[in-house]
Amino acid sequence: MRHRTPAWEGDPATWGTRLADRLRREDPVRAAQLGAVATPPEAAVRLVEAAWRAQPRPTAILDPACGGGALLVPAARRLWSEAGARTPADRTRLLRAHLRGLDVDPDAVRTCRAALAHAAGCTPGDLAEVVVECDALGAPLPPADLVLANPPWVDATTVPPARRRDLAARSRWARGAWDLWVPLVERCVEAAGPHGVLALLLPEAAAAAPYARVARAGLHGTRTAVHLEALGALREDVAVRGLLVVSVPGPAPTGALPIDGAPWPLPSSAPAPAALTGRPLGKLATLVGAATVAEAYAWRDALHTGTPDATHLPVVNTGTVDPWTAHWGQRPLRYLGRSIPRPVIPAAALGDRRLAQARQPKLVLAGLSRRLEVFADLDGGWVGAKSTVLVLPHDVRELAWLAAWLDGAPASAWYAHHYGALALRGGYLRVAPRLLAALPVPPAPPGVDAIVRARCADPEDPAPADALARLVTEAARRT
16 A cells, blocks of 8 residues: 655654654554654654764764654754754755665655755755665665664564565574564664764663663663663553663673663662572572463363362463462453363373473462562462463472562562563563573571461461561562
8 A cells, every 4th residue: 555645734843753643544554564653753852862962963864764754853953953054055955964864665755855855944856865765674874973763663573584584694683583673773883883873762672672682782782871761652552662772882881781681770760679689580490481372272172160189280370360369269260262260171181291380389470460479389289371480499498488589579679670661551560481580589588488388378367478578678688
């Protein structure tokens, strides 16, 4: 489906946003393929201002995914202001000398030219060499000392397999289940060279997603991220949240952000959690997803309402797990279109590996929650369904302390601080084995086992809850 570039009115700084909005309404499939996430004008101004603080006298400005000009129009205005350019001729001359915009979408190219021309007082034809149709992932990029970009936020699953293989073969950063912004930001770094500044609007998940580890190290490691700002939801009708990153030349110093690609803690109005030390959880236990997608579908028809016994095991999932509690028989298990009041599954349906996990003492964590929610299966016998995470201790004597520590406020605060960028709307944290494995666990205090047993026996009793909270707080303080 092709679109005629409309004759926009009003502030040209908004034309790019309006073009992206219209594309999402009229052709959502094409919008998803292009990764067209509109840049709100206020976010664009904040990005340009942050960029100018890091590079106050840019001579070559590049936006390799310029869209309709949401970033280039405020950048042009800042350029004109600094140079005192008031006439259309002076403004056009500065654009030709210092600005370049690229985009793979011809509609976006025409809109960007029109927006810049309207702001400058010239014609779009005067800017034919300033904004050009070009795939920045395939063509050489012009060098720049300031690169501005809101790269395409294209989910990995929407990139055609052949193109994905080709991009991965040419990229050092595209590893794992990468999104399309990763190789484009890699190209931005190449265009900036050893002396250029980058100002980027990325999905907030870039701060914590495992697939972005190499990208984080490239923006803060061999370079230095001097500005990191969580912008929140860019629009009320779009769940994805934005992250403003400004990266400057020079190796990053040791400081608040890790330089090895580990997750970036984002600035927050909430106080940062106390630093925790201890052995990583992944050294004390095996962490696994409770079921693969294939297993989940294989179990669907085997699940039924019944009474647990030696050959039929009770089943819980994220919806029936709360801290210290499995609401088995109180809430129905909702599972792949079914609702099962008292769910059990035949042991024979599980397979040897999952049956062994079910029968061993362990922790079952909700896979999506506002805080870590831990159900302690101290004696074994429960099956965690898909979306839950199993913590299988290497030494069963440590299980009680792991339950208490994971349930405590310090662990949830640590997880939210490091992986809050991956949270869904409403603050729901995605709990994943790979992420949880890095949680530091201090040594167990004496006497915790009996208190945990009492807590499991009666989750409503405040006495063991208060006792565990004191033990966890003291353990965190000692770290």
